[in-house]
Amino acid sequence: xxxxxxxxxxxxxxxxxxxxxxxxxxxxxxxxxxxxxxxxxxxxxxxxxxxxxxxxxxxxxxxxxxxxxxxxxxxxxxxxxxxxxxxxxxxxxxxxxxxxxxxxxxxxxxxxxxxxxxxxxxxxxxxxxxxxxxxxxxxxxxxxxxxxxxxxxxxxx
Numbered sequence: 001x002x003x004x005x006x007x008x009x010x011x012x013x014x015x016x017x018x019x020x021x022x023x024x025x026x027x028x029x030x031x032x033x034x035x036x037x038x039x040x041x042x043x044x045x046x047x048x049x050x051x052x053x054x055x056x057x058x059x060x061x062x063x064x065x066x067x068x069x070x071x072x073x074x075x076x077x078x079x080x081x082x083x084x085x086x087x088x089x090x091x092x093x094x095x096x097x098x099x100x101x102x103x104x105x106x107x108x109x110x111x112x113x114x115x116x117x118x119x120x121x122x123x124x125x126x127x128x129x130x131x132x133x134x135x136x137x138x139x140x141x142x143x144x145x146x147x148x149x150x151x152x153x154x155x156x157x
Contacts, residue, residue: 037100038071038124039148041156048156049077050148052096056088060154072124084153092151099144100125106140121145 037052047065052058063080070076088096104125123130123141132138149155 036125037096038076038122039145040065040071040076040120040122041145042120046156047077048152048154050152052088052093052148056090056093057085058088058148058151058153059083059085060152062154070124071122071129082154086151086153088151092147096144096147096151099140099147102140103130103138103144104128106138
């Protein structure tokens, strides 16, 4: 009888752990599916952070980023000074995805040119992070950035 109770408790513990793990994976995948493109631009100490989701919403914010957090994480921004969202027209949304796909096809992950007063641009798209400090050197990322900048309710100063 004692052995059966101990075995049942262990199985219950394993089952609860497994269910918790599955729920966490499901939440992460849902966030990954909902948010399609993350773009961060740091200029003169301010970080402009843009997230485009599958519902065609472009979320813009400006503030300071956490140094240790990756662009794809919810806690990327340490504090936000201003935040605004807009609903993108279908053609604008498709154009952004087209440019993001061009970045992915380029196979480049990082272009760092030694320019002290340049912008730092990070992109997270379909599981890959792209970094550049001089967007003209990475034409497809430059095109994506200019399109988002054109549409965003919060624009770099």
